[in-house]
Amino acid sequence: MNKPTPLSGFPEFLPSQRTVERQVIETLSRTFELHGFGNIETRAVEPMDQLLRKGDTSKEVYVLRRLQEDDSSRDKGMGLHFDLTVPFARYVLENAGKLEFPFRRYQIQKVWRGERPQEGRFREFAQADIDIVGRDTLPFHHDVEVARVMLEALGKLTFLPGFTLQVNNRKLIQGFYAGLGAPDVEETMRLIDKLDKMPAEEVGKLLVSEAGLTDEQAAKCLELATITATDDSFVEKVRGLGVESELLDEGLAELATLINATAPLNTESVRVVADLSIARGLDYYTGTVFETRLDGYESLGSICSGGRYDALASDGKTTYPGVGISLGVSRVLVPLVQKGVLDGDRKVPSTVLVAVADEESRGDADAAAQQLRAHNVACEVSPNAAKFGKQIRFAERRGIPYVLFATEGGYEIKDIRTGEQVPADPATWTPQNESDLKPQVVANNEEKK
């Protein structure tokens, strides 16, 4: 085989880089579990009719076929999932009788989109989703809960840039457009959603020509979308626009509750903002909607999005409302890792290299290594009995901080970063800094921009 070249859109990490992804997944998982979210994994494939229910994603599905398939094959109708929401909704319906509601779950898996090969577009990427699903009803306090859980999880990823969670409420904007007398509320919302890609002036023109608004109505819709606040002061501002409707009141109350309940979690690097321009294109959201921007990486778009859907799933008899939020793990990490902003500090998990004086004593080195492992110190034994200096360089190239070697009376250990060398008993030795026990994530802020 000649040297293979990477496949566009299918990012892979080197072992040290994978440390970053693993630490992110571990931190997310632990935080979600502390809040009672259980983990599940769903199969990678779903029937095509399920994947194509939402028309606009049809272009992005990878269809599967068995290499030697006959026409009667049942596999024909299968494709790879393009998000974790469609499979989760199916899982809830399939297992409803065995699940306890409200059902909290998190799911961290790869998803696939059959995009044309193109710079910066992923065709395989990892997502981390949390959702809470009720049977028939789901109180609003769960909207607050998912926002707080994701904020807490992201806030623990201290090596990431800061971020802003932008929150809005579909009831607020739909109620506003309806109260204003907009003839086509859905279309109005669809056009407002274009504000991050198009100048307000142009969106205003479209609101008139496509959504049938008057110039004055269009201006009010654009004005609504300029409102942001880190507290419930947005309510006053919306009221100031003089529009009234019951749905608007409901949306204002929900958004105010959410902002007030999440504001205490704000820190220097984490912000929650009511941003009334956020609409989310997807038509299944019915209340709260979330988007998230990463400081200094706004061009990535929203890295963490979600909201409330009053009908995540339904089997005709029972409806399952849900609220959830999905973090684009690869979307955040792949650019930061590829630019060298984030990396692991070593290429192997080993804290210690156990040196080998000669092949005859390899058994002793193995035994010393097992003593270290017995109390949780990861280590590897030198693959050969090269000169001691060579074994040190072997450790150095891998980023292994310590080398253990036998002396006449027992063992000594050398911290190859400082050169310090002290006697050590492999049955009890442990590094002074607990952080040396595992590879650590290093944030190279010089590379940031």
Add this chain to the structure above:
Amino acid sequence: MNKPTPLSGFPEFLPSQRTVERQVIETLSRTFELHGFGNIETRAVEPMDQLLRKGDTSKEVYVLRRLQEDDSSRDKGMGLHFDLTVPFARYVLENAGKLEFPFRRYQIQKVWRGERPQEGRFREFAQADIDIVGRDTLPFHHDVEVARVMLEALGKLTFLPGFTLQVNNRKLIQGFYAGLGAPDVEETMRLIDKLDKMPAEEVGKLLVSEAGLTDEQAAKCLELATITATDDSFVEKVRGLGVESELLDEGLAELATLINATAPLNTESVRVVADLSIARGLDYYTGTVFETRLDGYESLGSICSGGRYDALASDGKTTYPGVGISLGVSRVLVPLVQKGVLDGDRKVPSTVLVAVADEESRGDADAAAQQLRAHNVACEVSPNAAKFGKQIRFAERRGIPYVLFATEGGYEIKDIRTGEQVPADPATWTPQNESDLKPQVVANNEEKK
């Protein structure tokens, strides 16, 4: 959507069952890391020409195509990987300049096989692979290393049935056949590999008719395959058959070294056996070969297999020899979980349910929950302010062991398994048994076999 039905061959777990899989993966990962194996993940897809290099698997590949694909698409030649060895070999070649050799890696991922839908055949399943790869050379002591690491990892999964690691060496059997004067060593080995599916007598006939052996040669080959030993006594037995060759000597010495070095790891439930019938069908093995049987589940076949390959990968200039072993995580767990032999002891990660007296005090309940989480006690807050008895039953149905509730003076916590109720400060309370902090795997031995 009507209630969906499971897809044959794509097993999924309920949340409590997923606890089993997660604990297995965590134990494996930690053990591999203690031995210096770094984790990587490779993309799910490989170019079809790579997947089809080994002819006999061509039937089992899932080919991908984008839903709206034109003929010029580059995606045409992609399929889902059917094991983790082909992608790993490609990863080594692609990144050789950035890796340090010997390169130890573990990889725990799903793989896919485009099987016809059929009872008991998985089309998606998880594998856990460890491999050590060298550049140009790789000393034999690494064969011993991978066997010991996998034995240690499996031995830590104490809720699994016991198992037997069966080891043989290709040099031994090929050297024996060659020394015996077999005209077609490869074909002889291929037929001997059928011994687990076919009576010895029939294999003997095939050895004569297909591999061109004399009756006497065939009898010796069958006799060799009956030899097993838990120590190096097999060497004597092989010598007793009176066959000689240099390659046989090499194989005998390697296998004896491996058996002697792994024997100290034998326990009541873990056994290493030299079993000279093990050949492994795959033609890339060149030395040590491994198979593993699970006690009481022999019908599953080998659940953990691997061996030495002198050319895992090659780019024409450099060859990368390797030795590895692959555990069929789904192959072991899916039957045990589906029979109810293994399950998690609760449906949620929560150790505590924080009761809610009325909706006005939900904020206090949230604050108490955050105090518990701050010192690593997973908990959830009751979704509603139902009567206390109802909230207890809510916890019971999920398997949550403790309920915390506010009293006039502070908080009390109830162990709902014993009924014991004591004052508790959510800022410091932690369960008496550390095992209550996380869901545990329960082995229901009554259900076994």
